[in-house]
Amino acid sequence: MDKKALLNWKVHALAIVLSVIAELIGITRFTTGIGVILFLPLLYAFIMALAFNENVVPSVGKHLGQHSSHIASQWVLIGIMPFIAKFGVGIGPNIDKIIAAGPALLLQEIGNVATALFALPVAVLLFKMGREAIGATHSIAREPNIALVADKYGLKSAEGVGVMGVYVMGTLFGTIYFSIMAGLFASWDLFDYRALAMACGVGSGSMMGACSAALGEVLPQFKEDIAAFAASSNLLTYATGLFVSVFVALPFTEALYKLLKSFSKGKGEEHSELAQLTAQNGADYTEEKEVSLSITETALALILSSFVGLIVNWVNTPANDILTALPGMAIFWGCSLIGLVIYKFVKIGVPAVAWISTVAIIISLPQFPFSAQVAEYTAKVGFLPLLTPVLAYAGLAISKMEIKLFKAAGFKIALVALLAFTGTYVGSVIIAQVML
Template identity: 55%
Template sequence: MERSSTTSILCLHLIVLGIVLVSEVIGVRLIPIGIATVILLPILYAFAMGILLNPNSLKLTKKILTPKAVKMSGVMIAVAIMPFIAKFGTTVGPQMQTIIETGPALVLQEIGNLGTILIAFPVAVLLLKMGREAIGACYSIDREPNLALIADKYGLNSPEGAGAMGVYATGTLIGTFVFAIMPPLIHALGIFDVRALAMSCGIGSGSMLAACSGALVAAIPDQEDTILALAAASNILTYATGLYVGVFVALPLTEWLYRKARPGETRASAA
């Protein structure tokens, strides 16, 4: 049994290595769309191939990858992203003056995360008729710190936990694609400053940060240092302040809105 697990883990590493090599061979591709250009990065190809080779969707990989190996791959994502985050951290120091010049914008951008409540919550409750799952799904973008908050307050087996996990899985599956495609398209509109676009990359997700900042650097290569520094600082602040905003503002606000939308419903009856 132990030998089977070891073989499965070895196969997992070989599959990942193959995906990386193929993605790097394909390289960066530019697709003109009207006034803008969609930039396809290797991370997109790797993500797509990873989905296609998922043991839950492909019988061949299901035969060679054990559940233990699949579980380990989820843990390794966090480990693998750490050197990338550390590299981003080294860009913050040399660009500290630029970061300071952004003033309160970098700190106040956390308010933008409340947009998930204003936009998604009415759709979830009024249009899709969701129950208390809407609280976990809409109070934030549901990355790791937000999941931890929901798990601590409600438990992941609760309706709120189901909503949060659903958005987390959806963000993991398609968030990288969206964040890799949006920056060059929005930049082409000529509405936002490059610094604002860079700050928007830091939403508290390592993979989305990589895709967003990478696409933005590809679109504006002469601003690479500024983009990477502001994106990294924004991501760090999101981690630092996002949890407090969730605890004291976002989650209580979403709870209050849900009680207003469903005044006769108790949590026990909803569960």
């Protein structure tokens, strides 16, 4: 796939149309016996996009042209950058509150060991999984965790099969699940809103955004604070999450696995059902590589992504038309570009989104000369309208490998993944609540 393919107008036009439709549908609330369940526009955008994915519905997807899923995949990464900047500018004005909650922010990451507590017993005792359960349940299996498992065990190992299985489930359902789960927790009125917000910082921009957006809809009086705490927690997770996985979560999961396996009379480690199914279905982790873009090319790509965001933002809030919201979006574009430049030249293992968030935080601090203008302009761009197109691209981006692994693993790995996500959130909420 060459760089010109990234400008496939059909992919972008479809993402805009689906995002606009999703925003027009709006937020749907269901009051049930267990609380309030929210369906955000991002859910509708994702589901509708699946119907046009070349790997899900080939007869429809072929009309988008070759490599449409790979093109959409790269635009997910580009589209998330202004969204991360939006969250970053919400931290500066609330810096005093965040500093006051510092211990809770730092320590809630340890709550991630609940990921294994929730998911590992089901994986080993009920589903008779082998060592792939370690890879599947030690974390929510985002990119740093995949790198850790790949380095320690290899992606073709049983542990590698597990971590990739949950990664796929996170790609398919993670963002949507976190939005539903967070809204439900908020409706119970059991936890401090700050604890609920901190737990949203799971190391994934889209999951964090969906989680905090749902909280903001249920608790609108704390909307800005929720965004600030969630973004701060997510930024800390980028810095500390891998170390927690290396020194706490993975060793804990290994030890718990051995304990549970001693009670299990299931299949042996080398011949677990998930590993066999994956091998039989030919799940392959070698995907087409992303197109490498220069800083200039990325800057131009960000302009296109920002334009998409401006259109969807206008539909979401008619008062904020494209010209009204343009200065705020330009600020997000600048933060994204500066963060990318820092990432390119400062090679210390910090992800680009963390640099983008840091730049956004700095320009929003009260001490920054133009922080009042930054707050005024960026307020014209909403959180959800920036995330909805990202989920539209994500629906178009589902790959053949992800479809294969989903078919191979079936409902078992899906349930284990959802339990892992639940454990991560619940554990972090409890730790943060205790520390506040």
